[in-house]
Amino acid sequence: MITIRFLLLWILLIVLSQAVFSQTRVLKFNHTDTPSGSRHISAEFFAKKISDYTQGRYRVLVFHSGQLGNDQDSLAQLSKGQLEFTVSATGTLASQSPNLNLTSLPYLVTDYEHGWRLYDQSPWIAKQFSVLPAKGLRVLSVWEAGFRNFTTKSPLLTPDDAKGKNIRIFNNEMLRWIINSIGYEPVVIPITEVYLALQQGRVDGQENPLDTIFSLRLYEVAPNLSLTQHVYSPLPFVISEQLWQSLSNPDKKAFLLAAKEVSKFSRELVRDNERRLLAAMKERGAIIHLSNQQRFREATQSVYTLAKEKYGFELDELVSDSKRLASP
Numbered sequence: 001m002i003t004i005r006f007l008l009l010w011i012l013l014i015v016l017s018q019a020v021f022s023q024t025r026v027l028k029f030n031h032t033d034t035p036s037g038s039r040h041i042s043a044e045f046f047a048k049k050i051s052d053y054t055q056g057r058y059r060v061l062v063f064h065s066g067q068l069g070n071d072q073d074s075l076a077q078l079s080k081g082q083l084e085f086t087v088s089a090t091g092t093l094a095s096q097s098p099n100l101n102l103t104s105l106p107y108l109v110t111d112y113e114h115g116w117r118l119y120d121q122s123p124w125i126a127k128q129f130s131v132l133p134a135k136g137l138r139v140l141s142v143w144e145a146g147f148r149n150f151t152t153k154s155p156l157l158t159p160d161d162a163k164g165k166n167i168r169i170f171n172n173e174m175l176r177w178i179i180n181s182i183g184y185e186p187v188v189i190p191i192t193e194v195y196l197a198l199q200q201g202r203v204d205g206q207e208n209p210l211d212t213i214f215s216l217r218l219y220e221v222a223p224n225l226s227l228t229q230h231v232y233s234p235l236p237f238v239i240s241e242q243l244w245q246s247l248s249n250p251d252k253k254a255f256l257l258a259a260k261e262v263s264k265f266s267r268e269l270v271r272d273n274e275r276r277l278l279a280a281m282k283e284r285g286a287i288i289h290l291s292n293q294q295r296f297r298e299a300t301q302s303v304y305t306l307a308k309e310k311y312g313f314e315l316d317e318l319v320s321d322s323k324r325l326a327s328p
């Protein structure tokens with residue numbers, strides 16, 4: 001009798017576990033960071049939060065290193081409902097909301113806290129994000145990558161050092177203007193191919209936040225790290241609008257809560273890791289240069305003239321918000 005009771009209990013547990021599993025909805029999250037990068041760490045943290053807040057009814061599978069495609073591929077898949085989440089630079093979203101190109105204006109943001117206030121409180125940025133749901137995308141929160149810096153084969157101390165050389169960028173109009181104003185020739189290459197491009201000598205260098213430079217080991221093939229901090233580059237966290245509209249109101253609240261909690265986690269993780277990353281890269285052979293930022297600021301002022309000609313009052317609104325939110 002004991003054996004029969006045990007067998008019945010075991011069968012019941014299997015049936016119940018299968019019932020729970022069958023009610024679990026699996027969601028895909030793709031990004032281009034490596035497993036050691038802050039983007040991936042934050043994405044895994046988001047997956048845990050979603051599981052906790054929905055009592056396991058949703059399971060988020062995180063794909064790193066562009067396993068399901070590059071950043072633009074991810075946006076295209078989200079808009080069609082073929083992918084549920086991605087996180088990428090604001091400039092990537094400019095392909096869907098062109099005015100977001102302005103967020104890559106040089107030296108628009110002075111420090112992390114300023115950037116956080118700008119992205120959380122700026123009416124102009126909220127307005128640009130508001131056009132995305134019609135294109136199948138929705139920003140739930142903004143995570144962190146940091147300020148962009150150069151890693152190059154030859155030292156970059158002033159814009160004079162850029163003459164006659166080329167640099168890798170992702171496909172973004174504002175970055176192209178910035179690179180031209182410094183003196184480099186920009187070359188568009190997907191982030192997943194940058195290490196090889198540097199190794200083969202197709203470009204002299206690249207520019208990215210420290211966290212990306214470290215996680216992709218770009219300092220190995222372009223060891224001169226110049227701390228220009230020319231662009232603030234946070235990461236909007238994007239959900240498929242199809243998924244969002246399919247959620248119940250309680251689940252929407254749970255997803256939004258998880259996204260905002262991970263935003264805080266991501267921001268603090270990146271900000272607090274900078275010194276450690278610089279020390280680790282220096283120990284592994286990177287040469288850290290404190291570039292003449294004033295020279296780079298002066299060189300890139302022409303970008304504001306070009307942006308004013310193309311975007312008009314949109315530039316004025318963003319710059320006004322940035323100045324207003326520069327201090328708490």
